Amino acid sequence: MNKFVSILVCFFMLALASSALAQDKVITMSTTTSTEASGLLDYLLPEFTKDTGITVRVMSKGTGAALKDGMDGNADVVFVHDVAREEQFVAEGYGTQRHYVMYNDFIIVGPENDPAGIKDAPNAVEAMKRIAAAKAPFVSRGDDSGTHGRERQLWTATGLPLTDAKSPQDGQGWYFSIGQGMGEALIFAREKLGYVLADRGTYLQYKFGRTEPYELGIVYEGDDMLKNPYGVIPVNPEKHPHAKFELADTFAKWLVSERGQQVIGSYKLLGQALFFPDAK
Amino acid sequence: MDFLAESLLAALRMIWSLDPEMYFVVYVSLSVSFFSTLIASLLGVPLGFLIAVRQFRGKRVVITILNTMLALPTVVIGLFVYAFLSRSGLLGFMGLLYTPKAIIIGQVILILPWVATFTMAAVSRIDERYRNTALTLGASGMQAVLAVAREARFGILAAIIAAFGRVIAEIGIAMMLGGNIKGFTRTMTTAMALEHNKGEFVLAVALGIVLLTVSLLMNIVLQLAQGKYGDNR
Incomplete structure (x- = not known):
């Protein structure tokens, strides 16, 4: 029993020592x-x-x-x-x-048939306005992430009346603030056939990096405000x-x-x- | 340490000031948990009862299946129900995904085995002679069943309260099937996870306090009920 304990102690100290060694870099x-x-x-x-x-x-x-x-x-x-x-x-x-x-850069991802008609919007702010006007489903990260921060800037620039959280609507309607990561937001948007502001990298991963198809496409891109x-x-x-x-x-x-x-x-x-x- | 104390103070202030956003989250949690517990009890109590009092072929298989289902992780239920409710799934046309109803469906699956097995255990503990005596005293079949249920009622109540505690504290199903939509399907647990993700703790701490208080109240009710039971003997 004693032997067992001493072996255990040795192992423990070895582990400590090696982790300390590894830690300095x-x-x-x-x-x-x-x-x-x-x-x-x-x-x-x-x-x-x-x-x-x-x-x-x-x-x-x-x-x-x-x-x-x-x-x-x-x-x-x-x-x-x-x-x-x-x-x-x-x-x-x-x-x-x-x-x-x-x-x-950020892109606006949405259904290919573009129900809010934002493909030919002159700028990103106008695109957001059209989504709100059409009351097309829009998925917001809602998690205080950088992407969410940019979305709030865009909503603020539209001049629409906003809630305290800088979102155009709360609760059960066309605007969904889900408080989750980019991947979850993309999946959510697919379920709702809605729009979502996404970073290009994550979108490409979901569109082309998986075996399961992802039906939404890029409907708006290229504005300086999306850098x-x-x-x-x-x-x-x-x-x-x-x-x-x-x-x-x-x-x-x-x-x-x-x-x-x-x-x-x-x-x-x-x-x-x-x-x-x-x-x- | 400061920051824990600060969060705690701010959290208490939030609870005190009846912050509407916080209380809506609490309301969603309570109502969803209430309905899933209600449905699971309506189905699970009779089911557990039947398994306990009836002899039938495959009884042990049924019990084994129920016991296995006690260990179902919430994320597995979440995935499974998601596959049905998703737009590309079998029931996608009903548009249930990301609604409180979807959470309730998942949670019923989660706690139905709990209610059923614990009811079964409570009823099995009641002596077989109790029911027979009731029958020989001229009780009808239904009356005899009620007599047994009366004896087992505190075991059943405990099962229901435990089930409620389980659903109000779970997060996997609420997140995957509810989608954590602000002002619609955001529950106490998903809100807490989100606040942690945002690096903010006040709302999370406040909700944690409410969650524990609710559990405490439920357990006090249970204790009181059992105390009374003891006196009656």
Whole structure:
């Protein structure tokens, strides 16, 4: 019995030691679902590890929750897409500096027969107005994500009367605020034969990356208001002394370096470039 | 630690100030759970009763199936019912997916086995002679059944309350079949998951407090009922 216990203790200590060893070159990153779901991170992070020997552990969630992780000191670096909130994050001292990394774009996904007639809308705001006027089903992420943030900006720009949550309607009608991720919102829109504001990467995954067919198509794209810039911010070690600032900063600098930018630009999903390098 | 205390305070303030959004979520949860428990009880209590008092071929198979169904994960039920209610599914034409009715359907499937097996256990515990005595004293078949049910009523009540506790606390079915639509199918559990996703905790903590309070009340009712039962003996 004693022998058994001592073996157990040995194992435990070994495990502790090895995890401590591994830990000195690991950082934790909180990021949005779109970077992970689009497959970019699976392509990018191995290259980064090859160059620097640093491993990145990824937690993916909505932009709001990712920033919250940074504020609570649960992550060493955040990689998200909501410029206003990112700047506030840095201004409040939670992050050291925001680096522009890349952008991708949002699209409006909907039924091919386009019941609200938004295919020829002059701009994205007009497209949203037409959806509201037609009372066509519209699915909102409703989860404080970057995508949801953009949707709220578009609704605000339409000048329609909005609720406190910056949505044109609440409850049981044509506007569905579901508080879930991009994939769930796309599936929901298919069920309702409705419209949804989506990031292109997740949409391509659902349209072409699966065996099951996805019937909705891109009905509106290309407006400047649909551009979606991503930024990376190391967590400020002055707020959270345990944050691994140096490693996190290495990661941020690598992303905006020529090498990192080249890796981002060369990533293709189902034959299409998704992210456009944008470092300044 | 600060932040837990702060969230707790803000949550109590929200409960106190009768925040309409919060109470609507509570209302959706309570009404959906009420109806699924009601339907499951109307079906499950007689079913459990029958299995307990009748002898028939395959009785053990039925009991084994029911016991297995006790372990059904909510997400499996969610997937299964989704496949039927989805627009491309068999019952898609009814347009039930992402409505409170869809949640109720899923939840009934979840707790029906619970109500049935626990009723069965409660009734089986009543001595066979009890029913026979009632019959020899001139009770009709129906009266004898009622006499047994009367004896087993607290076991059955416990089963129903446990089932209610199970549905009001579950999230898989409410999320997959209800879709967490704000102001329509958002329940306490899906709202809490969403708030956690958003990195905000006040509403989640407030709902957690309400959820526990509801469970506490249900259990007090049960305790009171059982206390009375003890006195009567």
